[in-house]
Amino acid sequence: MQNPQGFGVSEETLLKMQLTLEFGGGLELLCDSKKIHNVNVEQQNGEDKLTMKDLLSWVRTNLIKERPEMFMKGDTVRPGVLVLVNDCDWELSGQLNTLLEEKDVVVFISTLHGG
Amino acid sequence: MQNPQGFGVSEETLLKMQLTLEFGGGLELLCDSKKIHNVNVEQQNGEDKLTMKDLLSWVRTNLIKERPEMFMKGDTVRPGVLVLVNDCDWELSGQLNTLLEEKDVVVFISTLHGG
Amino acid sequence: SSYPANGLTPDMIHRYSRHLVLPSFGVQGQANLLKSSILVVGAGGLGAPALLYFAASGVGRLGIVDHDVVELNNMHRQIIHREAYVGKPKVKSAAAACRSINSTIQVVEHEEALRTSNALEILSKYDIIVDATDNAPTRYMISDCCVVLGKPLVSGAALGLEGQLTVYNYNSGPCYRCLFPTPPPRTACQSCADGGVLGVVPGIIGCLQALEAIKIAASVGEPLSGRMLLLDALSGRIRIVKIRGRSTQCEACGENATFTQQHFCEFDYEKFTQTPLCVPPLKLNLL
Amino acid sequence: SSYPANGLTPDMIHRYSRHLVLPSFGVQGQANLLKSSILVVGAGGLGAPALLYFAASGVGRLGIVDHDVVELNNMHRQIIHREAYVGKPKVKSAAAACRSINSTIQVVEHEEALRTSNALEILSKYDIIVDATDNAPTRYMISDCCVVLGKPLVSGAALGLEGQLTVYNYNSGPCYRCLFPTPPPRTACQSCADGGVLGVVPGIIGCLQALEAIKIAASVGEPLSGRMLLLDALSGRIRIVKIRGRSTQCEACGENATFTQQHFCEFDYEKFTQTPLCVPPLKLNLL
Numbered sequence A, B: 001m002q003n004p005q006g007f008g009v010s011e012e013t014l015l016k017m018q019l020t021l022e023f024g025g026g027l028e029l030l031c032d033s034k035k036i037h038n039v040n041v042e043q044q045n046g047e048d049k050l051t052m053k054d055l056l057s058w059v060r061t062n063l064i065k066e067r068p069e070m071f072m073k074g075d076t077v078r079p080g081v082l083v084l085v086n087d088c089d090w091e092l093s094g095q096l097n098t099l100l101e102e103k104d105v106v107v108f109i110s111t112l113h114g115g
Numbered sequence C, D: 001s002s003y004p005a006n007g008l009t010p011d012m013i014h015r016y017s018r019h020l021v022l023p024s025f026g027v028q029g030q031a032n033l034l035k036s037s038i039l040v041v042g043a044g045g046l047g048a049p050a051l052l053y054f055a056a057s058g059v060g061r062l063g064i065v066d067h068d069v070v071e072l073n074n075m076h077r078q079i080i081h082r083e084a085y086v087g088k089p090k091v092k093s094a095a096a097a098c099r100s101i102n103s104t105i106q107v108v109e110h111e112e113a114l115r116t117s118n119a120l121e122i123l124s125k126y127d128i129i130v131d132a133t134d135n136a137p138t139r140y141m142i143s144d145c146c147v148v149l150g151k152p153l154v155s156g157a158a159l160g161l162e163g164q165l166t167v168y169n170y171n172s173g174p175c176y177r178c179l180f181p182t183p184p185p186r187t188a189c190q191s192c193a194d195g196g197v198l199g200v201v202p203g204i205i206g207c208l209q210a211l212e213a214i215k216i217a218a219s220v221g222e223p224l225s226g227r228m229l230l231l232d233a234l235s236g237r238i239r240i241v242k243i244r245g246r247s248t249q250c251e252a253c254g255e256n257a258t259f260t261q262q263h264f265c266e267f268d269y270e271k272f273t274q275t276p277l278c279v280p281p282l283k284l285n286l287l
């Protein structure tokens, strides 16, 4: 969802963004078994935009409590994890380069194999 | 979804609003068996807002092709029809007085009894 | 006693082991389920999968109400009935199927039509009621009966290629009359017999009804109260929408409602909905 | 011939009448279904309801692949098997159940594990493949086999209280490898045996798999290709999300892919996923 006010960033203020993050398919076990996280993500590197790459590093630092190798591999998610931005596969929006907007919903879900 | 630009209405222009209307539970049979209608609704009475009451009368005039009594009773929907504005029961937003906004999704669905 | 504290025998531990290892269900969830009782009204398209999953999952006492017999034109969707049971009572057929997949639970047969004269007595024996019926008057009757008895109601419906599902009268949530205070015109109430239904659509809704009732019985998760699931099978779309809460003006459950057990017994649901409670099977000659 | 042009006998017209009266399914949809063949790989938690609805709805030829025997700890979710079949092959049990609800369709038993050595031969005999298995290497193998044979694949999965569903390799849509080019680490692949599963969750997903396969077989509606359904049973949430299309770089189906039948036969899926194709049943001693 677009909301131009969310981008009113001057050089003095840090970019802060309200996001909903959801973990599923077992990934919630890595963050206290909590599936839905309403978070305020602060951009650390002075940029006036937030990408999925930034978010991943924020998640790894702030939410993942154990076994980070079950969430990430290198600078992206591990194989078998689908990433959805506003119910849409991040492959369609530029993967790590996807630009996030205020109130976006980002889902990380591990593919299941059971039956 | 809020979009302030959608309300930029001066006295000279008619209010026009882009809406998605969906019919289900058999109500689609009243409008050419088409379930999803992307429509531009024009406010007729010079007001600068569009309510569900206005929309109902617009739908009855422009979309309902047969048996209007299966859609409306008096100035509201007939008993057994649920109305949802952005996936939310219109009873929670003021029923006929619900104010519509650009790109809203309005669902009319007849309750089912089969099993 | 040779039973452990949670009431699970070694056989039960074996049978339900995939439930027991679930952190969010576990021994407590299974023990709750085994102590619970669920009544399914209607052993048809919705009831068929719901009953099988109730039996399989270990609902302690499972009641079935139906007065119909199995017909060949039920078989495309009512997967609980075998051809050998065509012409025999649906309750007998469904009960036999439930027992064949789990001989350790209690299955109770109510081979009769649900009416105001027997509904209070039958429903009062169960913790949770599942509405798997196919007509408007019965839906009002079951909801009202659940209100006067204080029972949660898991309600599903399917017609054509669409399905609907919600939980009524649960934890101060709305009842059926809160949503539909006035019955729809009779012409708006098609049954599966005259409107048709894709067999797997009530299958999906019946499974979802089983899920909701199991969640309530086991005390896990968030039941679909104040929310309604809408399935459009053809386009492959499912939406879960927010619906109104309990209506203060509801004639059945509202603040000033005077709907008592006696009122219920005397209420004429056929007149109210202008529809008979039991529709005789239609003969189709469409082809 | 005494058959009418649409191939429906009076008995079929009676049995499937609720399908025939549906304007969006009708005689043509049913005739398509009766002419179609569907293979279900896995007669477990997902396969159980899918097989019953395929049989009931009139899929002309229904194949079942499984090498397991029915165990008591399957019974909480695999509602196609009766207690009398514990210890007997799942394929035999499932086939008997399908025949008991519809004796007019053809049910084919493949009592063997699916391997690269037999997959091409088995899958090539069917129009539509349903993946109702429970492990990563088999999922890659089935998808690759569907790609080389050009078959649509209806893929479901369930674990714990979650389920997932999509259609692969349909109408230029993505295959399993388009989504998951690299297999997940073995530790990320829990099975229902070690992770547990609420029985009705594969029930819901299996029914939805049946719906998608029936839509494809009957040529009605919009199959769930390029979209994925995600079920969270505990919170009662379902989302249908948009997923990527066919990947031009996909090793199986991409523009420059050289994945042939011979390549398939020689591919080592166990090594690729570091997981055995057939997991021996675990003995649980958790309680």
Ligand SMILES: [Zn+2]
Pocket: C174, C175, C176, C177, C178, C179, C246, C247, C250, C251, C252, C253, C254
């Ligand atoms: Zn009420």
Ligand SMILES: [Zn+2]
Pocket: D174, D175, D176, D177, D178, D179, D246, D247, D250, D251, D252, D253, D254
């Ligand atoms: Zn591919």
